[in-house]
Amino acid sequence: MASFQGKRVSGKWAVVLRWAEKQGVRFSLTSGQRTMADQWRLYRVFQSGGNLAAFPSPLAPHIRKGFSNHALDVNSLDGGETRLERWVESKGVDWKNTVPGESWHGEISRAGLNKLYKMAKKAMADPLKGYRADEKRWIREYDDLNRLKKRTAKQSTRRNALRRAMAKRRKGIWRAAERRKGAWDKYRRRDRYRSLRARS
Numbered sequence: 001m002a003s004f005q006g007k008r009v010s011g012k013w014a015v016v017l018r019w020a021e022k023q024g025v026r027f028s029l030t031s032g033q034r035t036m037a038d039q040w041r042l043y044r045v046f047q048s049g050g051n052l053a054a055f056p057s058p059l060a061p062h063i064r065k066g067f068s069n070h071a072l073d074v075n076s077l078d079g080g081e082t083r084l085e086r087w088v089e090s091k092g093v094d095w096k097n098t099v100p101g102e103s104w105h106g107e108i109s110r111a112g113l114n115k116l117y118k119m120a121k122k123a124m125a126d127p128l129k130g131y132r133a134d135e136k137r138w139i140r141e142y143d144d145l146n147r148l149k150k151r152t153a154k155q156s157t158r159r160n161a162l163r164r165a166m167a168k169r170r171k172g173i174w175r176a177a178e179r180r181k182g183a184w185d186k187y188r189r190r191d192r193y194r195s196l197r198a199r200s
């Protein structure tokens, strides 16, 4: 079982919510996926004063046993629920407040969650996976330096040193890849070569 902001959520929701957070959406999750025991506890707590918790059943919105798209409760007083809802809808997925009077309670369809999950996986995949550790470091540092509007002399020197290191590695990859048939397709040589070539 995965968690997000310390709350239990399905693995797919965890990935999607992490992506939302990474994209700068501010919200706080108050409740995610519940077990039957959690639901019974809430049901009993709320029984005295107008029941705010659904009757415990495997299909209750926050349980949805066997499915990933359980309901989420997101704090709505600070605007977080609206921000998350808008973000979900900006990705082409419907967010529904299915319980009248509970502006914090949102649900999306199974297909909707699958769609968001796929988008999140793609967006957050490490494009440098399989690259050598030093290549990752060079590329990231170089890109950081390149984003600066103005570089100090020291930063320019460093940038040049990185270019030299990457050029040298790129030539090494080229030699290794040209040595025999099919060698370009091993160890991500083609991608590594291209990434380094673009920066040196």
Ligand SMILES: [Zn+2]
Pocket (backbone or CB within 6 Å): 031, 062, 071, 072, 073, 104, 105, 106
């Ligand atoms: Zn709820």
